[in-house]
Structures are given as C-alpha cells and as structure tokens.
Amino acid sequence: VARPIVFVSDFGVRDEFVGTCHCVMARIAPDSRIIDLSHGVPPQDVQLGALLLADSVPFIPSDAVLLAVVDPGVGTSRRAIAVETSTGGHLVGPDNGLLSLAWRALGGAGRAVEISSPDVVLLPTSKTFHARDVFSPAAAHLAGGRALDTIGPSIDVDGLVSLRLTEPEVERRSIRSEVLDADRFGNVHVNVRFEHLAAAGLDEVGAFEIGGTAGSIKIRRATTYGELRRGEYGALIDSRGWFAVIRNGGNAAEGLGVQRGDQVWITPAD
Amino acid sequence: VARPIVFVSDFGVRDEFVGTCHCVMARIAPDSRIIDLSHGVPPQDVQLGALLLADSVPFIPSDAVLLAVVDPGVGTSRRAIAVETSTGGHLVGPDNGLLSLAWRALGGAGRAVEISSPDVVLLPTSKTFHARDVFSPAAAHLAGGRALDTIGPSIDVDGLVSLRLTEPEVERRSIRSEVLDADRFGNVHVNVRFEHLAAAGLDEVGAFEIGGTAGSIKIRRATTYGELRRGEYGALIDSRGWFAVIRNGGNAAEGLGVQRGDQVWITPAD
Amino acid sequence: VARPIVFVSDFGVRDEFVGTCHCVMARIAPDSRIIDLSHGVPPQDVQLGALLLADSVPFIPSDAVLLAVVDPGVGTSRRAIAVETSTGGHLVGPDNGLLSLAWRALGGAGRAVEISSPDVVLLPTSKTFHARDVFSPAAAHLAGGRALDTIGPSIDVDGLVSLRLTEPEVERRSIRSEVLDADRFGNVHVNVRFEHLAAAGLDEVGAFEIGGTAGSIKIRRATTYGELRRGEYGALIDSRGWFAVIRNGGNAAEGLGVQRGDQVWITPAD
Numbered sequence: 188v189a190r191p192i193v194f195v196s197d198f199g200v201r202d203e204f205v206g207t208c209h210c211v212m213a214r215i216a217p218d219s220r221i222i223d224l225s226h227g228v229p230p231q232d233v234q235l236g237a238l239l240l241a242d243s244v245p246f247i248p249s250d251a252v253l254l255a256v257v258d259p260g261v262g263t264s265r266r267a268i269a270v271e272t273s274t275g276g277h278l279v280g281p282d283n284g285l286l287s288l289a290w291r292a293l294g295g296a297g298r299a300v301e302i303s304s305p306d307v308v309l310l311p312t313s314k315t316f317h318a319r320d321v322f323s324p325a326a327a328h329l330a331g332g333r334a335l336d337t338i339g340p341s342i343d344v345d346g347l348v349s350l351r352l353t354e355p356e357v358e359r360r361s362i363r364s365e366v367l368d369a370d371r372f373g374n375v376h377v378n379v380r381f382e383h384l385a386a387a388g389l390d391e392v393g394a395f396e397i398g399g400t401a402g403s404i405k406i407r408r409a410t411t412y413g414e415l416r417r418g419e420y421g422a423l424i425d426s427r428g429w430f431a432v433i434r435n436g437g438n439a440a441e442g443l444g445v446q447r448g449d450q451v452w453i454t455p456a457d
Numbered sequence: 458v459a460r461p462i463v464f465v466s467d468f469g470v471r472d473e474f475v476g477t478c479h480c481v482m483a484r485i486a487p488d489s490r491i492i493d494l495s496h497g498v499p500p501q502d503v504q505l506g507a508l509l510l511a512d513s514v515p516f517i518p519s520d521a522v523l524l525a526v527v528d529p530g531v532g533t534s535r536r537a538i539a540v541e542t543s544t545g546g547h548l549v550g551p552d553n554g555l556l557s558l559a560w561r562a563l564g565g566a567g568r569a570v571e572i573s574s575p576d577v578v579l580l581p582t583s584k585t586f587h588a589r590d591v592f593s594p595a596a597a598h599l600a601g602g603r604a605l606d607t608i609g610p611s612i613d614v615d616g617l618v619s620l621r622l623t624e625p626e627v628e629r630r631s632i633r634s635e636v637l638d639a640d641r642f643g644n645v646h647v648n649v650r651f652e653h654l655a656a657a658g659l660d661e662v663g664a665f666e667i668g669g670t671a672g673s674i675k676i677r678r679a680t681t682y683g684e685l686r687r688g689e690y691g692a693l694i695d696s697r698g699w700f701a702v703i704r705n706g707g708n709a710a711e712g713l714g715v716q717r718g719d720q721v722w723i724t725p726a727d
Numbered sequence: 728v729a730r731p732i733v734f735v736s737d738f739g740v741r742d743e744f745v746g747t748c749h750c751v752m753a754r755i756a757p758d759s760r761i762i763d764l765s766h767g768v769p770p771q772d773v774q775l776g777a778l779l780l781a782d783s784v785p786f787i788p789s790d791a792v793l794l795a796v797v798d799p800g801v802g803t804s805r806r807a808i809a810v811e812t813s814t815g816g817h818l819v820g821p822d823n824g825l826l827s828l829a830w831r832a833l834g835g836a837g838r839a840v841e842i843s844s845p846d847v848v849l850l851p852t853s854k855t856f857h858a859r860d861v862f863s864p865a866a867a868h869l870a871g872g873r874a875l876d877t878i879g880p881s882i883d884v885d886g887l888v889s890l891r892l893t894e895p896e897v898e899r900r901s902i903r904s905e906v907l908d909a910d911r912f913g914n915v916h917v918n919v920r921f922e923h924l925a926a927a928g929l930d931e932v933g934a935f936e937i938g939g940t941a942g943s944i945k946i947r948r949a950t951t952y953g954e955l956r957r958g959e960y961g962a963l964i965d966s967r968g969w970f971a972v973i974r975n976g977g978n979a980a981e982g983l984g985v986q987r988g989d990q991v992w993i994t995p996a997d
Contacts, residue, residue, distance in 0.1 A: 191483055193480065195473075195476075199911040200470050200766075200767060201765075201910070201911055202765060202910045203764055203765035203767075203779055204911075205763075205765075206733075206763055206764035206783075207783055207786050209763070209764075210733065210764065210787045210791075213731055213760060213762055213788050214786075214787075217731070217788070222476060222483055224476035224480065225472060225473035225476045227471035227473075230911065230912055231976070239473055243473065243477055243480065246481050246484075246589065247480045248480065248484045248487070249484075259952060259953070260952075260953045261951060261952065262952070262954075263951060263952075263954065265953075313965075314950045314963075315951055315952070315963065315965060315966050315973075316966035319786065319966065371468065371469040371472050371500065372500055412529060412531065412532070412585070413529070413530045413531070413532060413533030413535070414532075425583075425585060425586075426585050426589065426590075433585075436501070461753055461757070463746075463750065465743075465746075492746060492753055493745075493746055493749070494746035494749075494750065495741075495742060496740075497740060509743055513743065513746075513747055513750065516751050516754075517754075518750065518753050518754045518757070640742045641741055641770065642770055680854045680855075681802025681854040682800075682801065682855070683800045683801070683802060683803030684802075684803065693854075695855060695856075696853040696856035696859065703855075706771070706799075
C-alpha cells in the first residue's frame with residue numbers, strides 16, 4: 188500500500204506553490220495520501236520549520252515520508268537531500284538543518300543521498316523552485332516504494348547540516364527566553380520547555396512575572412483557557428511542550444506587545 | 458469501504474493545528490478521506506461554526522463522520538461527545554452546542570457517548586488541544602467502523618447542550634437583524650431567512666432600505682452580481698439561505714461600514 | 728481507476744466555498760482525489776486565474792479533470808461549460824475565458840457542452856454559487872467516467888470565449904510591462920517572458936533599470952536568491968516562465984512600491 192507524505196513549508200496558501208507540488212506528487216505516486224502539516228511557517232524561518240516538524244513526529248503516521256521545504260538557499264550549492272533514519276523512515280528537503288531535529292526525534296540519520304538522479308528530478312530544473320522539481324519528485328518516489336539509493340549518490344550523514352537551537356538563558360529563578368511564535372489565537376510560545384522551568388526552580392511557582400519590552404505583567408499558572416476570567420492571562424506548557432502565555436477571550440501577543448524573536452524574561456511573581 | 462470525515466474548526470490555516478489532526482486521523486483510519494469544510498470560523502465563535510455545519514448538511518456525503526471543533530471551554534468540565542443521529546450519522550466535538558444545529562438537520566440526536574475510552578483518546582491528553590487528542594481519534598475510529606458504544610460511556614441526549622440562535626426582531630415591514638459574517642468577497646450575511654422576510658411582509662419588496670450604524674442606503678433586490686452596475690449594491694437570499702447584501706465589483710461590508718455582530722435594519726425603500 | 732480533479736478558484740480559504748465543493752464532489756466521485764491547485768486567485772481576476780491554470784499544465788496529472796472557478800458573471804447568461812481537448816482532457820468552468828489558455832496548452836478545444844443536464848446540476852440551483860451546484864457536479868461526473876455528451880447539449884467550440892492577454896509593449900532595448908502579481912515572498916512577476924526579452928535585445932543584459940511609479944532602480948540579473956547580498960534585488964525568469972524581480976531577505980514588491988496592475992519599464996542598466 189502507498190505510503191503517505193507529510194508536507195510542511197513556508198509557502199503559505201495564497202499562491203500555487205503547494206498545489207503545484209501536490210500535482211507533481213500525484214503524477215508519481217497517485218495512491219499516496221498527502222497530508223499538509225502546515226504551510227504557514229514564517230517565510231524562510233528554518234528554525235521554526237524544524238521545530239514544527241520535530242514536535243509533530245509523535246503524531247505523524249510511522250510509514251510517512253516527511254517532505255519539508257523552507258529553503259532560503261534554493262539554487263545555491265546547498266544540497267538537496269533524502270535521509271533514511273535508523274528506523275527506516277524517510278525525510279526529504281534542503282540540507283540546511285530543517286530536517287535535522289526531526290531525524291533526531293526519529294532515532295537519528297542512518298544514511299543519506301543527494302537527490303540528483305535524472306529520472307527523479309524534473310528537467311529543466313528551476314533554480315528557484317526545487318520543491319516542485321527536486322523535493323516533491325523524490326518524496327513521491329520514496330512513497331511509491333523506490334529505494335533510497337536510486338534517488339542519488341550516497342553522502343556522509345556526519346556532513347549533513349544540523350540545527351543548533353537558540354537556547355534560553357536559565358539562572359536561579361529567572362529565565363531569559365525568546366518568543367518562538369504567536370499563533371492564530373494570540374498565544375505566545377517561547378523557547379522554554381518544562382526542563383528549563385525545573386532547572387530554574389520555577390516548575391512549582393504559582394504565578395510568573397513575564398517581562399517584555401513594554402514592561403512586565405503578573406501571570407498565574409493555568410492549565411487551560413476556561414479557568415481564566417475573561418481577559419485574564421495564564422501561563423502553561425502548551426500541547427507541543429513549550430512554555431506559553433495565553434489569554435482567555437483575548438490576544439496575549441497583542442496584550443503583551445511581543446512578537447516572534449522578542450526577548451521575554453520569566454521570574455516568579457511573589 | 459472507509460467513511461469520509463468532514464472537518465470544520467476555527468483553527469485557521471497558518472498554524473499546524475489542522476495538519477496535526479489530519480496526521481492523527483490518518484494513523485487510525487488510513488483509508489478515510491478527510492474533507493476540510495472550513496477552518497476559517499472566527500476564533501471561538503460557536504454559533505457561526507454551528508450554522509456553517511448545519512447549512513452544509515445537504516451537501517455532505519451521507520456516510521460522513523462530522524468533526525467540528527470550536528472549543529473555548531477545552532480542558533474544563535465541558536464534555537467531549539460523539540453523537541449518533543436517528544438516521545445513523547455521527548458527529549464528534551465539544552458539548553457546547555456546536556453540533557446541535559447539524560444533528561437537528563440530520564433528524565435529531567439518537568444516542569450519545571462521552572469520549573473517554575483509553576484506547577481512543579491519546580495519552581497523555583493535552584488540556585488545550587482536545588482536537589488532536591480526543592476528537593480526531595474518536596472521529597477516525599468511527600470512520601473506520603468502530604461502534605459508538607466502545608468510544609465511551611453512554612450519556613443522556615436530553616442533557617446535551619443545544620444552541621439557541623439569535624433571532625431577528627420581525628415586525629410589520631421592518632426587521633432588526635444582526636450581521637452573521639462578511640465573507641471574502643465582502644458580502645454581508647445577516648441572520649434573516651426567507652421566512653422572516655415573508656413574516657414581515659417584505660418578501661415581495663423590490664428595494665430595501667438597509668440601515669447600519671453609519672446611516673442607511675437603498676438597495677434593490679437582485680438575484681446575482683451580474684445584473685448590478687459596477688459598484689451597485691443588491692440584496693438577495695444567498696446560497697445558504699441567508700439574506701445578504703452584495704456589491705458588484707466592490708466590498709459591501711466596507712461600503713456599509715458593518716461587521717460581524719453589528720445590527721442592521723431592513724425596511725422597504727419606497 | 729478514478730481520475731483526479733485539479734481545482735483552482737478565487738474563493739480563498741477563510742470561507743467554506745472550497746470545502747462545500749469538495750463535499751459535493753466526494754458524493755459523486757468518492758474515489759477521486761481532489762488537488763487544490765490554488766484558491767488564492769485575486770477575487771474575480773479571470774486573467775490571473777487563466778494564466779495560473781495554463782502555466783500549471785505541465786505539472787498536472789495527464790488524466791485530471793480541471794475545475795476552475797473565477798466567475799464574476801455567475802447567474803447571468805454566461806454559459807457553464809465542459810470542454811474536451813483534442814487529446815481527451817477535460818476542463819470545467821464558466822465560459823469567460825478562464826479555461827481558454829489551459830485548453831490551448833493542452834492542444835486546443837475539441838468539443839464542448841453547456842452543463843445543464845438535470846441529473847448533473849444540483850436542484851434548486853443557486854444563482855450565486857454555480858461552483859457548488861453546476862461546476863463541481865460536472866467535474867465529478869467526468870472524473871467518475873461519465874461521457875461528456877451526457878453533461879449537456881453540444882455547443883460550438885468556435886463560439887467559446889477566449890482570453891486575450893495584456894501583452895507588454897516591446898521596443899528596442901525597452902519593454903513597458905505590467906505587474907501580474909506579487910507573491911507571498913514579495914516577488915514581483917510581470918507579463919514578460921523570455922521571448923519578449925529576446926525581442927527587445929535584453930536577453931543578454933547583465934543588469935536592468937526597472938522603473939516603477941516611484942522612480943527606478945538598477946537590478947542585476949540573477950538566477951536565485953542565494954547569490955544576492957541581503958536586501959539586494961535581482962531579476963530572473965521565474966519558475967513559471969515570467970520575468971520577476973526578487974529580493975534576498977526582503978520584499979521586492981514593497982521595496983519597489985508596486986502592486987498588481989502597475990506598469991513597470993524594463994531597460995538596460997549599463
């Protein structure tokens with residue numbers, strides 16, 4: 188049975204980039220289901236794309252081919268790669284670190300090839316749209332059962348670009364963090380996980396002082412929206428494992444005046 | 458053959474919420490087609506989500522499982538439910554009224570369960586993303602043929618939350634209505650159906666005076682865009698059965714200065 | 728095996744228009760894959776929709792039914808058509824030129840019918856949403872194997888509306904062009920193809936002077952983002968074959984101060 192393809196990119200939904208890739212994959216693997224994980228990664232933000240893909244691994248069908256495209260270096264010498272994990276999974280995308288967090292979550296990169304077989308890539312190959320001409324065909328061929336080593340020449344997995352995440356600065360009862368993203372509901376997600384809270388001795392704190400560029404605000408620990416009064420803020424570990432500030436019936440990001448990349452200080456409120 | 462799943466939510470398309478739910482469902486019911494009815498319900502607007510789902514019933518495949526998530530009470534004591542209609546259809550979502558208009562359109566709720574079986578819900582279960590951990594698995598199991606009574610314990614259908622719609626105030630030759638929504642094309646849809654027009658004696662009127670907060674405007678009855686001059690307004694019953702103001706080559710909502718929730722008065726123009 | 732349906736429209740993703748059409752098609756052709764090429768065509772922009780569909784032809788599965796809806800004349804006397812190309816492909820949409828560039832790319836219109844069979848169109852038929860009631864059913868029936876001549880009465884292909892594109896004004900070493908679109912990344916695409924550059928003697932030029940309403944700017948020829956300095960502009964033939972201005976790590980459309988429909992002059996920079 189055909190394997191599904193899970194597709195993530197920074198292409199957005201306004202243009203035809205995603206649809207064209209779907210067309211290309213449907214030609215090669217007409218029986219493969221394509222699951223659009225998200226195409227809303229902020230343009231060219233490799234780190235957010237990598238985090239999204241890795242955080243999603245527990246929910247992705249185990250036989251899926253992962254196709255990820257956030258590719259500011261398209262058309263340059265950065266390589267187009269297909270990676271096989273030690274557990275037999277496959278990932279396809281640019282060699283810029285985008286896939287690296289996901290293959291770690293999947294047990295590590297076992298082997299890899301550079302996508303270049305002339306019966307895989309579309310010819311002529313655009314210099315600006317490898318998603319269509321290189322990555323989509325490779326993902327579809329793998330989903331259809333083609334062997335990795337027929338996609339292109341083998342490359343050393345130790346030479347693959349691996350992402351180094353921006354880590355928060357953790358001190359005793361204080362964390363200096365960075366806003367990863369604000370989502371549709373205005374929830375603010377920062378680069379802090381439960382283990383950082385624990386390391387700072389903040390894991391049992393009942394309320395936080397959250398400081399942004401425009402001042403600071405006291406925010407109590409919560410577990411969900413419904414326990415907050417209308418307009419009240421709450422802090423919790425979100426469904427992907429990140430520390431997040433939410434606001435019942437409101438937009439926390441707007442309220443705090445923060446956006447992606449901004450620094451946020453987390454201290455106890457008392 | 459696997460049943461399709463029709464999915465509606467307020468998740469938008471920027472974030473990965475929808476994609477993650479697709480992944481979860483594809484693991485459980487790999488052969489079920491998932492149809493995204495809309496994920497553009499305004500955030501936390503249970504009434505608009507309920508209306509959209511109910512208005513869509515005539516077009517939804519009759520064997521589909523309906524999955525709807527607009528869930529401001531996620532993680533609180535509001536129940537997660539799966540409902541079987543008297544005609545054998547299934548609906549899955551929060552017990553906040555979101556499903557109630559659709560099950561009425563489908564012949565009424567026959568029986569219901571609270572989604573809680575440990576081999577249905579994902580563990581650990583997030584307090585903020587039941588769409589992923591509770592609703593999607595339940596919908597997928599039902600689509601795959603699993604029996605309703607294995608999803609969780611039976612609950613009394615008479616105790617389910619049922620939505621009461623905001624009704625327009627209908628008088629002789631005057632209706633006080635509320636804007637339900639303005640769509641991509643700027644069409645303004647209000648909570649008035651043909652029967653309200655008829656009850657007010659406005660069903661044969663050739664032109665309306667439409668009054669908003671910024672004054673009123675004469676608008677003739679139309680049946681489609683093409684019969685209007687460029688920039689001209691028209692009033693019609695839209696494809697879902699609601700009274701709507703359209704504008705040829707323009708944005709009626711901007712022109713009238715109205716948005717969702719605003720009051721609009723409808724009277725005859727002459 | 729069921730044929731896929733490739734769907735393009737100006738419906739956007741906020742409302743349920745696309746999802747409702749998917750529902751209708753899934754009822755009629757439950758085994759057909761529906762590929763959403765794009766629903767981000769600017770509202771009522773028939774020319775951009777037609778170009779998008781035609782430019783995508785090389786990537787679309789050869790057995791696909793093409794369904795396109797950008798339809799400012801919905802509900803008027805403009806016809807709803809299904810066209811069979813001389814090579815056996817099928818296209819469905821309004822007779823307003825939207826399909827014409829694609830059927831030319833597919834070898835020309837062989838025969839056509841007006842969609843009107845009472846067992847094809849949904850009844851009652853909305854005057855404002857033929858995508859749901861007329862086009863989607865026709866596309867799905869064709870994808871399911873139904874013969875063209877059962878969809879409605881035959882019409883003369885020579886009488887079909889055919890689109891005349893806005894052509895650039897090409898002179899010796901100077902082209903007066905029009906902005907077709909600015910995409911998610913801010914890339915500016917104009918109505919100039921390689922053959923226009925060649926006709927103007929600009930195909931070998933190393934740098935261009937690009938003039939817009941707010942002045943002009945020197946832009947060097949590039950092949951991809953990565954060879955440009957951060958913030959630098961480049962000019963190239965894009966992945967669809969159009970002359971485009973890109974900007975590394977920036978938004979070319981904002982930088983140039985141009986938007987869709989604006990005029991742009993292209994001359995050599997030397």
